Structures are given as structure tokens and as C-alpha cells.
Amino acid sequence: MTPRLTAKHVCNSSKSTKGFSTPVLNGIYDYGLADIFSIGIGGSFQQYGTKHINDSWGALTINWQETVQRINIGLRPMFHLTKNTENLDFYTGFRFGYTNYSRTNNFPDPVYYNNNLNNDFGLLFYTNYSVQAILGARYYPAPNFGINMEACIGAPYFVMLGMNYKF
Secondary structure: OOOOOOOOOOEEEEEEEEEEEOOOEEEEEEEEEEOOEEEEEEEEEEEEEEEEEEEEEOOEEEEEEEEEEEEEEEEEEEEEOOOOOOOEEEEEEEEEEEEEEEEEEOOOOHHHHHHHHOOOOOOOOOOOEEEEEEEEEEEOOOOOEEEEEEEEEOOOOOEEEEEEEOO
């Protein structure tokens, strides 16, 4: 039977709270429409959360975990700043995306959690729509294989390192 928490159960302390996160897993496809302009699509996944160990609720001590997953799909118009080089590509642009958030937990009393703890404080400033400004570079040491880096402002990531394949 699930223990029922009431208003008299106040969270006194948590012996240990640990945060966890996966890195953002990202896949991108860009298609060059002209020498200086490309359009692309990107998809990203990340999971993060907290583990509460020996969480004290009055006389009740529990272990519980909350997890948030986010999946982002976005359109990427990019302007390429280097025209006359085959091996180096500097670019800038935006990613206009939509993010789906899902939240799970194993708190022992879901009614109490949903009414009292799940106030979306952690998701208060999140929106499903995202705009990201991107400044990036690609270098191709081989004809079809390359490496890249992006520095960004906005979600779903702020710095990205990756590998490329050019068709």
C-alpha cells in the first residue's frame, strides 16, 4: 500500500541529493542551396534529473528520483562566411526548434507530489519553442570527413563538438 503524505509531513532534510545528466546527443543534416547559404534540420536528446537518498518526511524516510527528458527538432538556416576554401567552412545562423519535455518520478505518493511538489519550478522558464544563435566552423582533413565546433546562445546546447561526412 502506498503511504499517504499529509500537510504535516514537511521535508526536513535529504541526506544526499545527486544530480545527473546525459550530454546532448545531436544529429544534423545541412543542405547547401548556394555557396553561402544552406538549410538544415537538427534533432537533439538530453536527459537530466535528481536522486534524493534518505529524504526525510517527518517520520517517513524515502528514496526517490525525478527525471526530465527533452527532445528538440529544429530548422537551421546557415550563412557560410568562407567561399574559396575546400577544407575550412566558417558559418553562422539560427536554429528554430520545438522541444518536447517529459517528466517522470518514483515519488511514493503521486497525489501529494502532483499537488505540492510538482509546481514546475524546474520547468518554470522553459518553453516548447526555441531559438538558438549559432557560430560554427568545420574543417575537412580528408575529402569527405571532417570535424566541427559550434558555439551557441540558446537551447538545446551551448557548445558542440562533432564529426562530419560530406556527400
